[in-house]
Amino acid sequence: MDLNERTFELLGNRLSELEYMCGLNDTVSEKTDYVTLDLLDSSLGLSVQSVDENLELVTSAGMPDVETETENVTDTQEDSTFEFVRGLQNTNTRRKTESDLRKFNDYLTKNGEHRNPEEIPVYDLDMHLARFFMNAKKASGEDYEPDTLKSIQGSVNRYLAEKKLNINIITDKEFKHSRDVLLSKRKLLRQLGKGNREKRADPLTPEEIDLLYERNLLGTGDPKSLINVLYLNNTMHFGMRSRAEHVSLRWGDVQQKVTSTGEEYLEYRERSTKTRTGVTSESRSFAPKMFENRDNPRCPVLAYKEFARRRPEQMNNPESPFYLGVSRHPEKAWYVNQPMGKNTIGNIVKVMCEAGGIQGRKVNHSARKTAISSLVHAGVPPTIIQQLSGHKNVNSINNYSTASNEQQRHMSSILTNYSSSCSEPPVTEFDSSSSSLDKCSSALPSTSVVPSSNTDDIIHQTLTEISSYENQPIMKEHVFGNFRGANISGNVIFNFSSKQPKSLKRCRVIYSDSESD
Numbered sequence: 302m303d304l305n306e307r308t309f310e311l312l313g314n315r316l317s318e319l320e321y322m323c324g325l326n327d328t329v330s331e332k333t334d335y336v337t338l339d340l341l342d343s344s345l346g347l348s349v350q351s352v353d354e355n356l357e358l359v360t361s362a363g364m365p366d367v368e369t370e371t372e373n374v375t376d377t378q379e380d381s382t383f384e385f386v387r388g389l390q391n392t393n394t395r396r397k398t399e400s401d402l403r404k405f406n407d408y409l410t411k412n413g414e415h416r417n418p419e420e421i422p423v424y425d426l427d428m429h430l431a432r433f434f435m436n437a438k439k440a441s442g443e444d445y446e447p448d449t450l451k452s453i454q455g456s457v458n459r460y461l462a463e464k465k466l467n468i469n470i471i472t473d474k475e476f477k478h479s480r481d482v483l484l485s486k487r488k489l490l491r492q493l494g495k496g497n498r499e500k501r502a503d504p505l506t507p508e509e510i511d512l513l514y515e516r517n518l519l520g521t522g523d524p525k526s527l528i529n530v531l532y533l534n535n536t537m538h539f540g541m542r543s544r545a546e547h548v549s550l551r552w553g554d555v556q557q558k559v560t561s562t563g564e565e566y567l568e569y570r571e572r573s574t575k576t577r578t579g580v581t582s583e584s585r586s587f588a589p590k591m592f593e594n595r596d597n598p599r600c601p602v603l604a605y606k607e608f609a610r611r612r613p614e615q616m617n618n619p620e621s622p623f624y625l626g627v628s629r630h631p632e633k634a635w636y637v638n639q640p641m642g643k644n645t646i647g648n649i650v651k652v653m654c655e656a657g658g659i660q661g662r663k664v665n666h667s668a669r670k671t672a673i674s675s676l677v678h679a680g681v682p683p684t685i686i687q688q689l690s691g692h693k694n695v696n697s698i699n700n701y702s703t704a705s706n707e708q709q710r711h712m713s714s715i716l717t718n719y720s721s722s723c724s725e726p727p728v729t730e731f732d733s734s735s736s737s738l739d740k741c742s743s744a745l746p747s748t749s750v751v752p753s754s755n756t757d758d759i760i761h762q763t764l765t766e767i768s769s770y771e772n773q774p775i776m777k778e779h780v781f782g783n784f785r786g787a788n789i790s791g792n793v794i795f796n797f798s799s800k801q802p803k804s805l806k807r808c809r810v811i812y813s814d815s816e817s818d
Contacts, residue, residue, distance in 0.1 A: 401456030430479035447487040503661035524635035537672035538591035553619025
């Protein structure tokens, strides 16, 4: 007899009745089990053996392994969550980590180590890292740059963290030896001339920007030059930085507005950026803006309006990409209904400057560096620049506080003209170390009014000299302001000198057992 649904129903009902008759609540004793099965045997015509066999058949035929299925579901959910996090990580960082891990794994394999880094014990891993930092070379046989080795260390550390290992090769004391080897190798590479490769982007000078306009590489007369202008304006006025920010820029992120006085401007509402990824609620202090300049043909609002007029109508949706591909038939339409490629956006400044014959390392970051360095040289406070540039740390602005080409040229001229015939360089805007009081004193001769028998003549002479010098602006402000309205009588001595009093310092004796100097 097969166990069907009706049989199981009868079994369940009969078991419940027997449990109630025997006074059972939740469990059935071993003795009662046999009684129950005997009663079932007589009522249903089943033996204990047949019931067991049929139950076994049902279990083996299709009863799921609940514990195994639960584990599989949990593993699948964990994999999906890790993939979700990994998918939102910075693409360049993830690609860099994978590339550096391949270098380290190749080195391990060549040296007979076939385990993955996360499977290697701590002591052995520290020694493998130390040997790698000391001996690793490029495929061409050349040494790595010092910073490259440091970045590989960071990539290995990120990889181990992703594997949920509770170790940190950058800070843990167990990896001190590999860190010491890395430090020594970087010093050695510096001595060999490594690490001096020019990597920094050069800012665009005003003369270079004028040249690009003259050669129609910047302007509103054709689709390519207009895209170049928009990229330059967005980077400089909105503080945008990476290619990814420009690629993700949407048409609705830039809005045209008007002030209460009728002045037009463009306002930028940023999305996720390098320093503001959405992990925290931190945002810019203000929404960056670029204002119109009606009398200037290079007005940024004017360029934006021209771009809006040239865009295909179906690409004016707020979620449409900002940068569009340039049409091959500009006589019909300037732009196509497709976004501009990310590689094209990433090389806008480089291609433009190469076509214009601009020298130096000009890349997309040059536009951002032009904006920040221009504001620094114009005297804008770093805290204000930080709010536009989006830097988290105001000290990062100091990286852009380098002397411009014009300032370097002027300093070179000062040093070139410095000779025995000109014992002191001319005072320029760079002479910020000397105070205005020093300049005031240097304008006066070293004068000493020596008292004589005729006191009235001395006083008259002194007041005459004061009146001749106090008309100088600096003198009025810093020296003779304290003498105005005063009645001077008696023997008076005035000494004017540019020398500053020497500051006294306390000397301390430091005792040391070292025999070196």
